[in-house]
Amino acid sequence: MTKLYLAIPCYNEEEVLWDSAEKLLDKYYDLMNERKITEDSKIVFIDDGSKDLTWSIIRELHRQNPIFQGIKLTRNRGHQNALLCGLMTLRSKADAVISIDADLQDDINVFDEMLEQYEAGCDVVYGVRSKRATDTFFKRFTAESFYKILNKMGAKVIFNHADFRLMSRRALEAFSLYRETNIFLRGMVPLIGYKSSVVKYERAERLAGESKYPLKKMLSLAWEGITSLSIQPIRMITWLGLIIFIISMVMIIYSLISFFVGSAVSGWASTLCSIWALGGLQLLAIGIIGEYIGKIYMETKRRPRFIIETYLGDEDE
Ligand code: UDP
Numbered sequence: 001m002t003k004l005y006l007a008i009p010c011y012n013e014e015e016v017l018w019d020s021a022e023k024l025l026d027k028y029y030d031l032m033n034e035r036k037i038t039e040d041s042k043i044v045f046i047d048d049g050s051k052d053l054t055w056s057i058i059r060e061l062h063r064q065n066p067i068f069q070g071i072k073l074t075r076n077r078g079h080q081n082a083l084l085c086g087l088m089t090l091r092s093k094a095d096a097v098i099s100i101d102a103d104l105q106d107d108i109n110v111f112d113e114m115l116e117q118y119e120a121g122c123d124v125v126y127g128v129r130s131k132r133a134t135d136t137f138f139k140r141f142t143a144e145s146f147y148k149i150l151n152k153m154g155a156k157v158i159f160n161h162a163d164f165r166l167m168s169r170r171a172l173e174a175f176s177l178y179r180e181t182n183i184f185l186r187g188m189v190p191l192i193g194y195k196s197s198v199v200k201y202e203r204a205e206r207l208a209g210e211s212k213y214p215l216k217k218m219l220s221l222a223w224e225g226i227t228s229l230s231i232q233p234i235r236m237i238t239w240l241g242l243i244i245f246i247i248s249m250v251m252i253i254y255s256l257i258s259f260f261v262g263s264a265v266s267g268w269a270s271t272l273c274s275i276w277a278l279g280g281l282q283l284l285a286i287g288i289i290g291e292y293i294g295k296i297y298m299e300t301k302r303r304p305r306f307i308i309e310t311y312l313g314d315e316d317e
């Protein structure tokens with residue numbers, strides 16, 4: 001049996017909270033009856049500085065049934081930070097923590113499968129959407145391109161996985177070693193290692209209320225994802241500088257030839273060559289400086305350089 005905690009970030013979710021809480025409670029009682037989770041498992045809401053009744057609902061839920069717990073942030077810090085707060089606060093209390101959105105768009109019936117995978121020895125179980133039938137074409141297109149671009153940039157994210165996942169206590173402990181402030185959880189979790197697996201589910205519509213992720217927040221999340229996981233954009237500048245510099249070499253040779261053949265207007269060759277060569281050199285120089293900045297950036301994150309999975313030899317483990 002697993003002591004399971006749920007971490008649920010909530011921002012202005014007064015419209016869905018009662019409903020979600022009831023559904024989660026039913027699910028929890030089922031899981032308890034089937035002896036899959038322990039009686040002291042909890043459902044924890046993290047109030048991300050909501051401006052509506054969210055916190056009073058959480059307080060009321062907690063009063064009615066202590067299986068519900070609440071954490072209140074001083075102000076709105078965004079979904080990723082709220083979730084991180086939940087995971088880090090709960091990591092030492094539970095055997096495993098599942099993170100899920102308050103609107104229950106993610107299927108709570110895959111908890112069972114997540115728990116099975118956990119019992120079978122997986123430390124991270126990713127919830128992956130099998131279809132995006134309920135999303136608009138625009139959302140689907142932007143979201144799927146986002147995963148592809150991220151992977152091209154060298155950040156290994158799980159395709160179609162958002163932040164619905166189970167993490168074991170030791171995976172969370174390992175994760176706490178990542179002390180960076182620019183966080184993009186779904187890209188960072190795979191960095192931990194450990195055995196992981198995937199469960200598929202169909203994502204439903206929001207229960208009520210509207211998305212707290214308008215296009216602006218989505219774009220900023222995407223940008224955060226790329227820039228916090230990868231220094232590939234800097235490398236692209238270096239490459240561009242190199243390519244332009246090589247073109248300028250070709251241009252110099254070409255214009256020298258036209259100069260000596262006498263087919264060029266005077267002044268053309270020298271002007272054009274200096275434009276290309278200087279442009280190329282400048283980009284190249286910026287790229288090289290960028291490479292160092294990228295290194296500094298990665299150093300400042302102070303990420304763990306390794307995480308030990310097992311140490312064979314010590315008998316009293
Ligand atoms: N959320 C949050 N802080 C924010 C924005 C959103 O904690 O600043 C929470 C929100 O309450 C929900 C989850 O993040 O539980 C996902 O938000 P939403 O369902 O609106 O995103 P979508 O499903 O539309 O991508």
Ligand code: MG
Binds near residue numbers: 103105
């Ligand atoms: Mg949602």
